[in-house]
Amino acid sequence: MHIPDGYLGPYTFGFFYAVMIPIWYRAFKWLKKLRPQQVPLLGVLTAFAFLVMMYNMPVPGGTTAHIVGGTIIAVLIDPWAATVALTIVLLIQALFFGDGGITAYAANVFNMGVVLPFVGYYTYRFLNRKLGLSEVLSSGIGAYVGIVTAATVAGIELGIQPYIQPGYCPYKLSVSVPAMAIAHLVTAGPAAAVVTAAVVWYVKKSRPDLFEMRTIMKSRG
Amino acid sequence: MGFLESTAREVLEFTTEAVFSERYARAEGLLQGLDPRVKLVSLFTLVTAVVMLKSMGALLVFYTIPLALAVASGVNPLAFVKRVWLFIPLFTGVIALPSIFMIPGKELFTVPVLGWGATGEGVYWAALFTLRVATAVSYAILFTMTTRWNDVVSALSSLRVPGMVITITTLAYRYLFLLAKLLLDAMHARRARLAGDLGMVESWKEAGKHIGATFIKANALGEEVYYAMLSRGYDNEVVNQSDLHFSGADYAASAATVLLVLLAFLLERGLP
Numbered sequence: 001m002h003i004p005d006g007y008l009g010p011y012t013f014g015f016f017y018a019v020m021i022p023i024w025y026r027a028f029k030w031l032k033k034l035r036p037q038q039v040p041l042l043g044v045l046t047a048f049a050f051l052v053m054m055y056n057m058p059v060p061g062g063t064t065a066h067i068v069g070g071t072i073i074a075v076l077i078d079p080w081a082a083t084v085a086l087t088i089v090l091l092i093q094a095l096f097f098g099d100g101g102i103t104a105y106a107a108n109v110f111n112m113g114v115v116l117p118f119v120g121y122y123t124y125r126f127l128n129r130k131l132g133l134s135e136v137l138s139s140g141i142g143a144y145v146g147i148v149t150a151a152t153v154a155g156i157e158l159g160i161q162p163y164i165q166p167g168y169c170p171y172k173l174s175v176s177v178p179a180m181a182i183a184h185l186v187t188a189g190p191a192a193a194v195v196t197a198a199v200v201w202y203v204k205k206s207r208p209d210l211f212e213m214r215t216i217m218k219s220r221g
Numbered sequence: 222m223g224f225l226e227s228t229a230r231e232v233l234e235f236t237t238e239a240v241f242s243e244r245y246a247r248a249e250g251l252l253q254g255l256d257p258r259v260k261l262v263s264l265f266t267l268v269t270a271v272v273m274l275k276s277m278g279a280l281l282v283f284y285t286i287p288l289a290l291a292v293a294s295g296v297n298p299l300a301f302v303k304r305v306w307l308f309i310p311l312f313t314g315v316i317a318l319p320s321i322f323m324i325p326g327k328e329l330f331t332v333p334v335l336g337w338g339a340t341g342e343g344v345y346w347a348a349l350f351t352l353r354v355a356t357a358v359s360y361a362i363l364f365t366m367t368t369r370w371n372d373v374v375s376a377l378s379s380l381r382v383p384g385m386v387i388t389i390t391t392l393a394y395r396y397l398f399l400l401a402k403l404l405l406d407a408m409h410a411r412r413a414r415l416a417g418d419l420g421m422v423e424s425w426k427e428a429g430k431h432i433g434a435t436f437i438k439a440n441a442l443g444e445e446v447y448y449a450m451l452s453r454g455y456d457n458e459v460v461n462q463s464d465l466h467f468s469g470a471d472y473a474a475s476a477a478t479v480l481l482v483l484l485a486f487l488l489e490r491g492l493p
Binding site: 004005006007009010013028031032036037039040041042043044045046047048050051052054055069072076084085087088089091092094095096097098101102103167170190191194195196197198199200201202203206207210 | 269273373391400404429
């Protein structure tokens, strides 16, 4: 899902930098409310988010896919923590591993660090609180909906290029959206769902106290 | 290949890669001697300019610049080109290839059996698109190879990125390697006790448990790091000790960046 440089035209990537500024400001406000001991924790969890992306999951079709882990962090801690962690992870990836473009950085953060964790988290919360589904099941479905939505949004960003600035991503919405959405519906999506549900199940089983950390993170001191 | 092997390989490649890139960054060379702020701002400016280029000639000019800079910075040009082109065919090729047949124009050749006709316009477009991506990636990878991580953090810090974000970034990068090692150990331990291969869904569940265990370790680590920092006088913000200062070379590099942007503009408009 990492969009490289050269796929989005200047209007689109400029637009996403403009969109991300208020979101980054809001995320920074969230950071300021953390207690001192939570800051190093968020640092280590950012490293954790980076590592989650390195898991190579075998998917149907014989290839492998990565999951993003945004929903895992959103469910275990807070969606804003996922935004902060992925902002930093994607910066390290863009600057040091050539993974994801520099001009497309804001668009990538928007897809993977905002759309994915927030959609995943609120789907999880709705299923868990309103429909009474278990935490494990809700988080799995949340991760699935989150990653598919984020991939669809990336597909839209790529697919609008021929309409607004020809010369960049060559495929129209009718090609790019199904390509991104279907790939994630049948490959990375199910993997993300099972992995996220398994993580939540495992953490709940072995360290139920950590699950309370969400309330710790929210109790601002 | 099972997910344990491919993930373990990925983790190993990542750690060796990171060490490898610092090897060039620590050497003497043109780009290594520049202020990281100049490099960071120039990188952003030049990649933006490259993305806006629409003519093959202009792109070729801009493609040779990072090559020349690589040589001047003591980076093996072959290794550099290999690194840039290694992952371009994987992603960009797949996207660019069908457009050879999809863009209307004068037909060049037809694929036997399938009967698809490749057009001259399609080939030109695919080449232009691929070259633009390769050029943008070249600048980014050259930056990576010639800049040390600590210098990037200092640059971000002096470019007014909030201190708290810098603290988290610094910690994340430092603990990335420790967590990667813990992860690798856990994978080897699991592999040693595994008879046969895991099924696909089974491997996803296995990954879930590994990630869950890593999360728990990360939490414990986060707490320990905090107390370790507290005992060393941590006061909610990491003090950046590097002192960056502009030299003559940095002014020259900034001027060169401005000139290159001007050149990009001229090449696009057609030289007078």
